[in-house]
Amino acid sequence: MRLQYSDEVLIKGLQQRKLHYISYIYREFTPIVRHLVQQKSGNESDVDDLVQEAMIILYKRSLNEPFKLECSLKTFFISICKNLWLQRLDNRYRLLYQSELEVNEPSQSYALNEMEIREEDSVKRRLFYKNMLALPADCQRILELYFLKVPFREIARLMGLRDEFYVKTRKYACKNLLRKKIMNDPEYHQYFEYERH
């Protein structure tokens, strides 16, 4: 038998980033998002991106007090995905037919101001996180520990590295690698196309 959770429980679980609740939300809402995306000839990676982005938006909102839903969590989640998806389609269309649209179409035709959801932010975030997670495991760990304000000496001890100077050099190298990865990512150029227009 499948367990059912109330919206409050799910939001609380998401706030605390509990795997069980994240998994539940993912399992319950993804089929609807998939249906939505496939209607407009989107693919499975679009579905994953939208669900991930909607989850981040929901998580960030849930941390901001007071967070009150005026509809069901499912409706809210789907509406975030729908907005993101329409904006993404709009941007794709714009990039494909830039010259014709510049004259005729108003920009941001699908943006919902009251929800403050911007696909550009989503593209940027996806691009950065994707590359952050594509770094070698030791780089990821060093950077995470560094930003948690763990001292270099402690990082060296925790990771069994030579000394703090090695950690410091490695941190610079990792950060440099990450920057280069982002700049060489094809999506990066697309993102900066958005920014330019």
Added chain:
Amino acid sequence: MILNITNTLNMKDIEITSEWIDRYNENDLNEDEKVLFRKRMENNPLLRTEVHIDACLNELYQDDGTLDLIKKIKNINKKTDRDEGLLWYMLIAASFLYLIAFGTMMSLVRIDPGNRAADVNVRSVENRLVPKAKIFPIDIFEGLNQVKNITPDARRENSRRQQLALN
């Protein structure tokens, strides 16, 4: 004054490494280095972009909650893909097993001569007992077909016989 010029000349020779980008965003450069770095940034759009990216990265890394959330979502995603893959493998394996089992059963039934004889017997008994079904119970074309199929010689012979019978 001379010292200042020498310093400036020295600073101009300094090569800016990628390390400087980190240090600039972390406010770790001294005043002279900062001035030099800003000057280089003005003339170098690529360096500017790199500094911008680095600042964005710092901001994202500060938000460790979101990073943790993304990692968890990615894991769920991978697990779902794995489960779906496993399900497909199991379905394919089950289909193969079914086909093999069905094929084996069929070949056993066909090969066994006893079974074959019994099968033939049953069929022959059935043939004897059950007459062939007709589409129409009465064949209204039966007579016509006979007439149609009769040759002129046969017709003449028939009429001769009928005459003889009448006589």
